[in-house]
Amino acid sequence: MSTPAAQHVPGRTPDGGPAARARGLTKAYGSGETAVLALDAVDVDIARGRFTAVMGPSGSGKSTLMHCLAGLDTVSAGRVWLGDTEITGLRERELTRLRRDRIGFMFQSFNLIPTLTAAENITLPMDIAGRRPDPRWLDQVIDALGLRDRLGHRPSQLSGGQQQRVACARALASRPELIFADEPTGNLDSRAGLEVLGFLRGAVDDLGQTVVMVTHDPGAAAHSDLVLFLADGRIVDEMPKPTADAVLERMKRFDVVRGPSGDGHGAQEG
Numbered sequence: 052m053s054t055p056a057a058q059h060v061p062g063r064t065p066d067g068g069p070a071a072r073a074r075g076l077t078k079a080y081g082s083g084e085t086a087v088l089a090l091d092a093v094d095v096d097i098a099r100g101r102f103t104a105v106m107g108p109s110g111s112g113k114s115t116l117m118h119c120l121a122g123l124d125t126v127s128a129g130r131v132w133l134g135d136t137e138i139t140g141l142r143e144r145e146l147t148r149l150r151r152d153r154i155g156f157m158f159q160s161f162n163l164i165p166t167l168t169a170a171e172n173i174t175l176p177m178d179i180a181g182r183r184p185d186p187r188w189l190d191q192v193i194d195a196l197g198l199r200d201r202l203g204h205r206p207s208q209l210s211g212g213q214q215q216r217v218a219c220a221r222a223l224a225s226r227p228e229l230i231f232a233d234e235p236t237g238n239l240d241s242r243a244g245l246e247v248l249g250f251l252r253g254a255v256d257d258l259g260q261t262v263v264m265v266t267h268d269p270g271a272a273a274h275s276d277l278v279l280f281l282a283d284g285r286i287v288d289e290m291p292k293p294t295a296d297a298v299l300e301r302m303k304r305f306d307v308v309r310g311p312s313g314d315g316h317g318a319q320e321g
């Protein structure tokens with residue numbers, strides 16, 4: 052079910068406006084002979100209140116797509132919106148504020164401050180912004196993530212899974228419009244990884260959050276509502292209600308189908 056962008060925008064759902072969207076999103080690194088086209092005129096909608104996974108071979112542009120959608124990187128051409136706000140063209144200061152106030156981030160390496168307690172890490176972005184977390188919401192997040200009895204611990208006193216749960220709480224604390232998670236289970240064993248995926252799923256189902264997750268793991272992608280497949284800087288396929296087996300099969304075809312041009316096209320959904 053490869054879908055030309057002109058007829059169908061990947062990720063689009065009929066209900067409500069998207070949490071984020073991009074049109075003609077193009078990102079080139081370098082210039083001349085060494086130029087790399089990391090994103091090639093991508094059209095995408097990120098559905099609000101859903102869990103979207105982004106997959107694709109190494110170098111296909113997953114991180115670049117996430118960084119451009121989150122305003123962490125500039126675009127070479129095209130337009131990007133967070134909700135109704137066009138972020139392409141915003142000044143760095145406005146982008147910093149937008150990221151801080153409206154987006155939550157989770158990374159493979161947790162990115163917690165070692166000298167701060169779990170509680171301090173969770174509220175740090177809001178403290179920096181001079182904003183007070185909604186105590187009821189924060190309580191709900193802390194309990195949902197099972198962190199109540201760990202709040203006074205520093206990261207070194209927590210397991211990897213617990214540290215990622217703190218990072219998840221930090222991403223949720225400001226009740227952001229969108230959470231970007233870049234390989235959030237990449238550093239975790241499978242049990243801790245499953246736990247974190249369950250919490251992200253719960254953030255969507257129970258707390259109404261919107262999550263976009265970059266992953267290499269078909270099992271992780273299976274927790275999402277929709278998988279977007281990137282190849283050579285283009286969204287070449289999408290899979291609603293994914294299962295790990297179906298995602299694995301789809302990923303395998305990137306290895307065998309890539310023709311001499313390496314563009315990954317020609318893949319047919321089975």
Ligand SMILES: Nc1ncnc2c1ncn2[C@@H]1O[C@H](COP(=O)(O)OP(=O)(O)OP(=O)(O)O)[C@@H](O)[C@H]1O
Pocket residue numbers: 080081087088089107108109110111112113114115116
């Ligand atoms: N700062 C940069 N300078 C030059 N080229 C870059 C830069 N960042 C990314 N690229 C190139 O852009 C392309 C897309 O990279 P990106 O990191 O988005 O891919 P990815 O799908 O996230 O890869 P991986 O799964 O290996 O993390 C790659 O060819 C990469 O080498």
